[in-house]
Amino acid sequence: MKDNNDMPGHLARRFQQIAVAVFLTEVGEAGFDLTPVQYAALATIKANPGLDQVTLAGLIAYDRTTITGVVDRLVQKGLAERRASSRDRRARELEITDAGRRTLRKITPAVDSAQQIMLRGLSAKESEELMRLLHKAIAACNELSRAPLREG
Amino acid sequence: MKDNNDMPGHLARRFQQIAVAVFLTEVGEAGFDLTPVQYAALATIKANPGLDQVTLAGLIAYDRTTITGVVDRLVQKGLAERRASSRDRRARELEITDAGRRTLRKITPAVDSAQQIMLRGLSAKESEELMRLLHKAIAACNELSRAPLREG
């Protein structure tokens, strides 16, 4: 029988599990309390001031029901603001706060370090190839999850 | 600024997200109600009759606090049994049931199909290379998560 550990789905789960653990360790040791998901959301809000939650979700491939809680926690930590949109009363405009900007700036070394650690078993060439293959596989399946990537 | 979508951690999350969605779709369309996590646990119980929960968790790199709920659901669905161990009264011996064996046998085509779909963007060579690189990266970080792989 085929071993679980030879199935791409199982490897995907395990790599993600390690990626999260490494991220939390590095960021935690740097003195910050931010999850990978919260980090990606905050960085995307900073890069797209005033965007609404659905757009934010699309840019990082989160489900719209997940983004609510993530933004809740960013707001609660004082890193982002959620305002009613003037043009569309259904939508919420998101903005990063000064504290959020400060956090992003200071947290960068820990985030970079985490990305390196999770690839420490691979050479530079292999790392690049892994990223390329993941990108390609993901692109071909983008529409198969409820939360596909929606680029600007 | 570096795009989130160029960070290995983000790609890991997205690939896992797609892998789960594809698995659930294929298995669901085949008429089964089993998650990827439950499938891996059930297959491992079948391959290692009478194993305890900690060993099971180690074989598939699950956290010990997660395995409790997973086994709960397998037992509740009638696919596995949880018995007190005679040798160690702390431990629970796990066994697959006949229904579990039947389910595993019938679900295999859907599981295989899911593994193929999530790699549909890659050639056979590329798929193999992706698996190799994931394996290598994971092996080098095995101890960095709370739930490392513990082989027999």
Add this chain to the structure above:
DNA sequence: TACTGATAGTCAGCATACTGAGCAATATCG
């Protein structure tokens, strides 16, 4: 303008994953 459909957001419920704590039982060592 009234109807219809689509969209933004939220909520309840379920299934992973983790932290940290705790209980019961076993193993080990002085």
Add this chain to the structure above:
DNA sequence: CGATATTGCTCAGTATGCTGACTATCAGTA
């Protein structure tokens, strides 16, 4: 043998992710 450490398991709490349902609002059209 008895104190101590370790181990197997569970639980409470928190954070993703998802399904499906719901409200409020907007857009397009008859």
